[in-house]
Amino acid sequence: MLILKIPDSKDEKFYFKLGKELFDKRKFKESIKKFDKALRLNQNPGLCYYYKGLALIMISKYENSIPLFDNALELIPLDPEILIGKSIALMNLNKYEESIELCYQALKIQPNKY
Secondary structure, eight states, X not given: OOXXXXXXXXXXXXXXXXXXXXXXXXXXXXXXXXXXXXXXXXXXXXXXXXXXHHHHHHTTOHHHHHXXXXXXXXXXXXXXXXXXXXXXXXXXXXXXXXXXXXXXXXXXXXXXXX
């Protein structure tokens, strides 16, 4: 007998995973809705902010993504992936100096990755 577990409507991990799956399938607008749901339920939403910021970049909402990367960096300080995400948003907003500075910070943290 197969028993399926129906996710609790208050399970932020379920909504985060679903948002990540939709993001990976390039369904960015749908993923944003799931990350929003996870953010409403989650007390430590660093990765949700990060992935929602990336999804916004993918639909050219660069300005909207910046505060999300800032929130993620408050929760996960100096994470190189988050720094690069914010850098991409800034670059698309023609804020090149700020973008380059974030790239340098990411390189200092993980010099062999980038």
